[in-house]
Amino acid sequence: MRDLGAGFGHLLKGQRWVARHGKSYGFGLLPGLITLVLYAAALIGLALWGTDFVAWATPFADDWSSPWPGLFRGFLTAVMFALALLLAVLTFTAVTLLVGQPFYESLSERVDRDVSPDGTAPESNLPLWRELWISGRDSLRVLARAAVWGVLLFALGFIPVVGQTVVPVVGFFVTGFFLTEELASVALQRRGVELRDRLALLRSRKMLVWGFGTPLGVSFLVPFVAVFLMPGAVAGATLLARELLGEETRDGADDRSDGGCADPAVSPGPAPAR
Template sequence: MRDLGTGFGYLLKGQRWVFGHGRWFGFGLIPGLITLVLYVGALIGLAYGADDFVAWATPFADDWSEAWLAVFRGFLVFLVFALGLLLAVVTFTAVTLLIGQPFYEELSEQVDKSVSPDGTAPESGLPLVRELWISARDSLRIVVRVAAWAVLLFALGFIPVLGQTVVPAIGFCVTGFFLTQELTSVALQRRRVDLRKQLAMLRSRRLLVWGFGVPLVVSFLVPFVAVFLMPGAVAGATLMARDLTGEGGQDTREDPATVRLTVQDPDAR
């Protein structure tokens, strides 16, 4: 259970880091704002076009009585928009990371440098185009996995009691896991860790991942919050990536507690 608190601690440390480095906070907001504008436009279009889509998809119901037709198609319109909203929440991070790859790469590097004893950050050595291709390819693979989980959980949601209690909890854990994967991938790709190994790392520390990802998912449900938390989420995920790769124990460059311990008690080791 300790890993749950550690994961949440990385989320808080990331937010503190960006607020303590205001320039990088503003820099990290740009991709989220661009994605937000795109998604708002898409959801508005979906809201206006859902009626026509449902009517086109259900021609067999044209001859139903007006009351039953209104209830049936009204439910389907709600379902289409709800699924679109769920997809938007799930893919927001992936799209933001894709748009903001150069921004978040730079932000993640700065976090690495600030906690590394020698002030350096790992570099992939790959061209930017190659990095964008890998990011887009891996994001698509994750979206497919998330979509499969979404369909399964939606179907299980119709089970009485379990569908209203256990299934939503599982949904938050699944979404939190994949959200964390997307965020840590920024730092892990620079370390040349491929998607398969990333997933293996995260599965081996599920409580750590859930402690970081689930609170973030819950906060992302509040409109516009995702935009302002993304820079700190990338920073916190970078710190978590260092932990996952065994570098976390070296993060003492900006650790005042470690400095005080060294000064007050040289023999504490």
């Protein structure tokens, strides 16, 4: 239970960090807004033409007596839309991180410098194209794992009582785990931690991971909330990654606002040598 509270604490600390650094927060909203527009267009299209698609995919139901075709197709349409929403929650973070990779990496580095006792941050020293490739590749591998869980939970959802009570709760914890992996990957990938090792690291502290990711996943179900929480979620995941790796973190991160100092995350100056 202590780890649950610690994980949630990292989430809150991340939000407080970006609240104190207005420029970082403002630029951090842009990738989420771009991704939100794309996802909203896809979901609106599904809502408008989903019924027609289900009818096209189930011609065998045309010969059924009324009202079974309508009930059956209505159920499939609802399930398809619910799965699309779940997939949107699971993939929103990955797509947003990919779109905003350069910024979020800089934001994560700044958090590291703020809380590190010696004021330094690990650097990947990889070219940007290589970081984007690794991030995209790993996101697809994580999505494949999440999809397996999604299919399993969907099947278990048909079990009476359990499917309507236990399965949704398990679904939130699964979502929280994979959300945390995607967010923490910004800091862990910069430290050279491969996907398999990242997953093993997260599994070793499941309560900590669930404390961070599960409430975040629940909040992401509320429209537009994910956009506004993403910058703070990346900052909080950086703090969580430091705890997972046992790195020393000084108390009291930089409390200065952006108005008083330049923000390396958005500075037009030269990027660190790679």
